[in-house]
Amino acid sequence: MAAPELFDRIVIGAGIVGLATAKALLEGQGGNLVLVEAEDRPAAHQTGNNSGVIHAGLYYRPGSMKATLCATGREALVEYCQAKSISYERCGKLVVATQPEELPRLDELIRRGEANGLTGIVRLGPEGLKEHEPHVVGIGGLFVPATGIVNYRDVAAAMLQDVRAAGGDVRLQCPAGAIRREGGTWIVTTPNGEVSAPHLIACAGVQADRVARRAGTRPDCSMVPFRGEYHVLRPEREHLVRNLIYPVPDPRFPFLGVHFTRMAKGGVEAGPNAVLALHRNGYRWRDVSLRDTLDAALTPALWRMGLRYWRTGFGEVHRSLSKRAFAKALQRLVPEITAQDLRPGGAGVRAQALDADGTLADDFRITKAPGAFHVLSAPSPAATASLAIGEHIAREAKAHFATS
Numbered sequence: 001m002a003a004p005e006l007f008d009r010i011v012i013g014a015g016i017v018g019l020a021t022a023k024a025l026l027e028g029q030g031g032n033l034v035l036v037e038a039e040d041r042p043a044a045h046q047t048g049n050n051s052g053v054i055h056a057g058l059y060y061r062p063g064s065m066k067a068t069l070c071a072t073g074r075e076a077l078v079e080y081c082q083a084k085s086i087s088y089e090r091c092g093k094l095v096v097a098t099q100p101e102e103l104p105r106l107d108e109l110i111r112r113g114e115a116n117g118l119t120g121i122v123r124l125g126p127e128g129l130k131e132h133e134p135h136v137v138g139i140g141g142l143f144v145p146a147t148g149i150v151n152y153r154d155v156a157a158a159m160l161q162d163v164r165a166a167g168g169d170v171r172l173q174c175p176a177g178a179i180r181r182e183g184g185t186w187i188v189t190t191p192n193g194e195v196s197a198p199h200l201i202a203c204a205g206v207q208a209d210r211v212a213r214r215a216g217t218r219p220d221c222s223m224v225p226f227r228g229e230y231h232v233l234r235p236e237r238e239h240l241v242r243n244l245i246y247p248v249p250d251p252r253f254p255f256l257g258v259h260f261t262r263m264a265k266g267g268v269e270a271g272p273n274a275v276l277a278l279h280r281n282g283y284r285w286r287d288v289s290l291r292d293t294l295d296a297a298l299t300p301a302l303w304r305m306g307l308r309y310w311r312t313g314f315g316e317v318h319r320s321l322s323k324r325a326f327a328k329a330l331q332r333l334v335p336e337i338t339a340q341d342l343r344p345g346g347a348g349v350r351a352q353a354l355d356a357d358g359t360l361a362d363d364f365r366i367t368k369a370p371g372a373f374h375v376l377s378a379p380s381p382a383a384t385a386s387l388a389i390g391e392h393i394a395r396e397a398k399a400h401f402a403t404s
Helices: 016-029 065-084 100-115 126-132 152-165 205-214 235-240 290-297 300-321 323-331 382-403
Strands: 009-012 033-036 093-097 122-124 140-144 148-150 169-171 179-182 185-190 193-197 199-202 222-233 244-247 259-262 268-271 342-354 365-369 372-377
Touching: 009 016, 009 185, 009 193, 016 033, 016 152, 016 199, 016 382, 033 193, 065 148, 065 152, 065 382, 093 100, 093 126, 100 140, 122 126, 126 140, 148 152, 152 169, 152 382, 185 199, 199 205, 199 382, 205 222, 205 342, 205 372, 222 235, 222 290, 222 300, 268 323, 268 342, 300 323, 300 342, 323 342, 342 372, 365 382, 372 382
Parallel strands: 009 033, 009 199, 033 169, 093 244, 199 372
Antiparallel strands: 093 140, 122 140, 179 185, 185 193, 222 268, 222 342, 244 259, 259 268, 365 372
């Protein structure tokens, strides 16, 4: 057997977090690096199938990694788009309260947003809402000017070019197989032979827990895939939505509820819901993996979560199977919407981490091991925060690898 190719670092995963991490490592520390990706293109999963929102940082618990890295990453992303001539827009968004019990949550969102460094948040009454979105009906809300839109596939493509320009060896259609450590060196088996390096950084998205286990790390959470399905408005009904319209989120869940998003390359998207996927790359109901289904079924944390929130889960499935039910959820925000206004859109799979008690992890989860970093959970706003996440990992890795 041929000797493994030797590098300074191995990065697993060419989603936007893996690309940003490889970019930061090369630009900050130099050396040679190999990035291996299972798919034939970057940003094939979470990055390339999200709604394209540049998140402001309104929702996240002050002091959390999400809050801190979203704030820094948002501005870095805007500067990056400007430097790379990537089209983006800071159009702002509305958060709309439709029930009296949601009004106090608006106050909490303002508190969180201001604690996270946001300025210019405006509290609105019913008429103020209509000044921004004439077809919205609500009893109150917020306008958040820092929110924007971008196509993250364009961002990821630019990052891929940066990684290659800095000397990174990017290998697509090159999934990481067996992973072992011998004498302080990581060896990763790929279809094209083995690669080795003293340092390993895994940004494997929905496969993060499996990659960590193959590298000998026991994750402190379980990975469960949730599919988010979208519809798009028929072109002649796009005038009903000017920019972004969100409901007041349910504080029990990290999901934001079905909402409207004007997309960076045209059109208006509506969604997503959140249903358990039967395949970790399952973008349709008919996508079923026996292994992934059994993994989910044998995860005690998922059963604990399901017992706690089964009514909510059935509601999500109902909206998935019934366009009329999906439209009804959207009508809370824009009553003029009908089921006939909706056409099938895309879908994305969220890599959702669950703690042992069935709690949905509400922050990024990054763990260290000897000579290794594992990004176990990086859901939204990871795309917005990607440049900051990459810089954070590069800084932490430099100190960690110096002592491990």
